[in-house]
Structures are given as C-alpha cells and as structure tokens.
Amino acid sequence: LPRHQLLRDLSVLGDHATDLQCSKLQDRTNVLQCKVEQWCEVQVLYMPSVAPVRSSHSSSSNTSKEEKAYKIRLWLPS
16 A cells, blocks of 8 residues: 555656655655565565565566665565
8 A cells, every 4th residue: 555655646746846745755765665675574484485486586677776666576475
C-alpha cells in the first residue's frame, strides 16, 4: 500500500512542485527503501530459496543505476 501511494503521489507531482513537496516525497522514498531492504534481509532468513532468485534477478537487471524503491520486487509467496 505505501508503494502504491508513493507512486501515485509521484505521478501527481507536477513540473512546478515546491521544494517542500519534493523533500517530503524524497523522505517517503527513503523510508520505503529502508523498509524494503529490511524485508529482504528478513525474507532470506525465513525463505532461503528466495536468495538465488533475487541475486539472479539483480544480476540480470541493469546494475549501473539504483532501482527505485517502489519498483523493487518483493518476491512474496503466493
């Protein structure tokens, strides 16, 4: 849900956004990035089979740029 809200807010943000609006969105992006990184660490403990999938996906994607927090795949069980 926070991923979708952040993505929606980023798309609504216009070309003439204030510095405060940009700063708040950057803060929310940073918080989401931290939460996703924490999830990835915990997920490997409880779902060790995800580690090879995650590493093969990250090596096949473009590693020269950092992936956006709202686009990182979480590899949740179905």
